[in-house]
Amino acid sequence: MCQLLGMNCNTPTDILFSFEGFHRRGGLTDHHADGWGIAFFEGRGCRLLLDDRSSVESPVAHLVRHYPIKSQNVIAHIRKATQGRISLANTHPFMREMWGKYWIFAHNGDLKDFAAPAGHFYRPVGDTDSEAAFCLLLERLRQRWSEQPPLDELFAFIETLAREIAAHGTFNFMLSNGDILFAHGSTQLHYIVRQAPFTKAHLVDDDVTVDFASVTTPDDRVAVIATQPLTDDEAWTPFEAGQLMLFRDGTPLVKSAKAPD
């Protein structure tokens, strides 16, 4: 199974601590050695780093671990190939432009019998179910609106689309345009919001502890979303099955109602 990691903050923050544990799941503490990628939004721009090697061996991961890129929105993914060959074109996250902004998407899960028709606006380049689902999401949004709609309408429609696609299988995903971040839990997804008073936290995957009080200001607020909790001494909240959440400035803005059984 693939691993997802997302971060949404009210101030540009580096992801070194979370990435330290996360990247070890790519071939060292877990079996996800079929490539990995990470996208950092910086203003309207996006730095997308992809590698089709495992994240513990990757020189790009080495760069990320030693070059503290500060960002308000980050999405990372470690891949365990289920559909589609191991190749750069099939490596998450995927990026497209919509409504004059870059959108980034990463998916964990497996969609069965999922064949999206070729879109008018968006087409996949690789051959994964994940990129096809991303293109379908954007296609339906762009068909409906030629400019970004109010957030409540956007949320409601993405919730509908997510439910439709999730009928094909496991659909844990993250989606961001550098301002807002959507996270959808299908089977496994957890989040935590860190804010003052900051305390210490200890990584599950590595014997590393960070004292957030020493690296933050009292106004900082950081939401971290991950497949499995990254720390073993903080209270992570699991997503309910079929739950969509919208984060902005480190705050969960909207949660969907529990999905119908």
Add this chain to the structure above:
Amino acid sequence: MCQLLGMNCNTPTDILFSFEGFHRRGGLTDHHADGWGIAFFEGRGCRLLLDDRSSVESPVAHLVRHYPIKSQNVIAHIRKATQGRISLANTHPFMREMWGKYWIFAHNGDLKDFAAPAGHFYRPVGDTDSEAAFCLLLERLRQRWSEQPPLDELFAFIETLAREIAAHGTFNFMLSNGDILFAHGSTQLHYIVRQAPFTKAHLVDDDVTVDFASVTTPDDRVAVIATQPLTDDEAWTPFEAGQLMLFRDGTPLVKSAKAPD
């Protein structure tokens, strides 16, 4: 003025030698310190590395210099900001998907009074004339064809569009979809095709010599395109003003006729 570098080959080749001289133009041997970027196609996938720091200071450039990524199509750019702030969103190369492939574009020059209308398919994210020109190019291509047309038709239409846009100023550019590479010379662009028998070459910007015979096979063919020749002991061919060229597998396939005066 910005600097462009492109490579198109018949076998995946690393760009370390050319990049060694090229990256020094970003703040050391020349004044282009407003960011840089490089795109490597690997199959249908594309690895796009961007940095809004100068290329001599950039840890991403350090990565490129020490991690020999092999690719058949590469486009790199060092920026001297003329229009648009220094930011990641304004850093070349730019990427979009068209006809189910990624397209990469980088531009050297300055377009005056150039305002492209918001496209149906493509919109700029940043605020440079370059990204606006890229989006206009793709918009007009995508409006005309919903699938990639034969190369001669594609070439003829890109030539028309390039002439239209070049009426606004200097429009040296490179454009690739990972299979073919277009290069358009407006004021300054040079190319060379290296093939057997391979010889030695010496960089203009650095006292480095490479013996291509020792790093190639007799069947290799590599076209390198750059704003200014990168070596001082090879015969680079200058583009004529208004000349468009199409490269595939290291071979110049088509050259436009000399543009009308």
